[in-house]
Amino acid sequence: MHTIWENPDWPCYVFDEQVVARSYDAYLIQKQVTDIVFGFLDSDMRMRMHAQSLSEEIQSSLEIEGESIAYESVFSSICKKLDVHLEQSAKSDRYAESIASLALDATDNLETMTETRIMGWHSLLFSSLAGLKPKRIGEYRDAPVYISRGNGKDSQIIYEGLPAVRIEEEMGRLVDFINEDNEQRPLVKSAIVSLWFLCIHPFEDGNGRISRALSDYVISKGFGVTHRVYSMSSLILKHRNAYYQLLNAISGQAQSLDLTQWITWNINIAVQAKQQAIRVYEKRVRLTHFMKQLDPSVFNSRQFSMLFKLADGTFEGKLTTDKWAKMNKCSPAAATRDIQHLLQEGLLVPSGDTGPKTGYFLNPAVMERVL
Known part of the structure; x- marks a missing residue:
């Protein structure tokens, strides 16, 4: 078994600039269309759609990892924190409250990223969770971690996280990359950050969810927009098999640091997410007109x-x-x-x-x- 961090040049990732540029240009065209459509929203509707998108993002991000949470509880928690009026609130849920706090910190708080903040996200992810939890919550792991495929005798180890003794140093390098003025295209940078974090795999559990939170942070900060009306995780969930196949193919080898395919795949997901957001908006407009006619x-x-x-x-x-x-x-x-x-x-x-x-x-x- 090989791992990408065994490459002597890791983590100096590379990509085909022309290929990525074409994908990113297509994204910018879709972004312009979406921005025009949502530019007509009043502040109340924009905030409500922001709450809905965040709730869908949270639910989908958990489902990608095989976990579930009631959408109503998450949406109620998000609306409470955003001061969005609800006709009827769902039952209070401490776990939903914690996950909502994590999501809002990732998308609405554009202050400098720190390792302490990432550890705080890990605490929010598990402190209020019932059932099995990692031994170390809010702390980097101190032992090896292996990703396997299959169950029982048929299980196969497909990836080993970075050795624990290297985590602190490598996470410092990643956080520096996040905060530095380097890659100017937020979606390209977010794709690099999410894969880099997953390759380090600094926690015993929860790495996938936190990698997507970091991606959200990079996108929000890069575009300077904290109110989002689309969910990328819902599209990743829809294409979950392709997501894991690509992730495993890149991380489970040491010959190449080329992230072209990973970056363009993530950009395409963002394009689809914006297209889906417009369809949701059109449905919301029809719903509003329908209710007003009653x-x-x-x-x-x-x-x-x-x-x-x-x-x-x-x-x-x-x-x-x-x-x-x-x-x-x-x-x-x-x-x-x-x-x-x-x-x-x-x-x-x-x-x-x-x-x-x-x-x-x-x-x-x-x-x-x-x-």
Whole structure:
């Protein structure tokens, strides 16, 4: 087994400037389009979309590593810290609060990066986490770490982190690179930083999540923008196999320090993330128009709340009378009346099932009619 840090020139990474420049030019074109679209947002909508993007970033970053967290808890924590008004807050969650603090420090705090700050992120990542935790929280590891593929007898070691005795020195070099005025393209620099950090692998656990937080920091500081309306981790999650294959191919060899493919892959992810953000924005505009068209004298607060969830896409599965009653804390009779009224108004359509399986969906034609 070989590792990239065995290369005598490590960590003096190189890349094909022409190839990277072409990819980056494509990104700048998409960025310009996205900036124009989101330039029309008012401050409240921009802050809400920032909160949504951060929440999606947190949830996706955890899922990349095979962990899960309730989106509602994260979103509620983010909104609380950003002072974004929520119609209904989710149940308080200490872990969500800690993860939210980490994400906001990475994207909204553009002060100089330090090793102490990175260790603080590690503490936020694990201090409030239930279950198994690293032995050393908020500290660099003091023992070897191995990345394996597969389980049991079929497992295979595919990478060994930098020897523990070298971590402090190498992390100092990485932090200096982050803070220095060197690579002027934030996305290029963030890609280098994230891979460099992963190759050092300074912690027992949590390296992937912190590498993406460092990437967010470099991008935010490089562009001077703390309000983000897109999530790169959600796209990395979608292409997780390609992400790990590329990471393993680069880190698991000692012949080359060429990061061209890694950098262009990350730039392409950023382009897709911005394109997806525009689609989310268009959906949000339609949702806003839809809700404004509802007459408060015709529909009650329960109906407003449920229609919003159905149109927003946050309600999963089929709507039933029991779900309506539980979510709105009302009687089954009141839930039935609410649903029947929405059926009469053409806002809901039956699922086609009968008996106990009877359910309803938002009428697709409703959103199609919204300008």
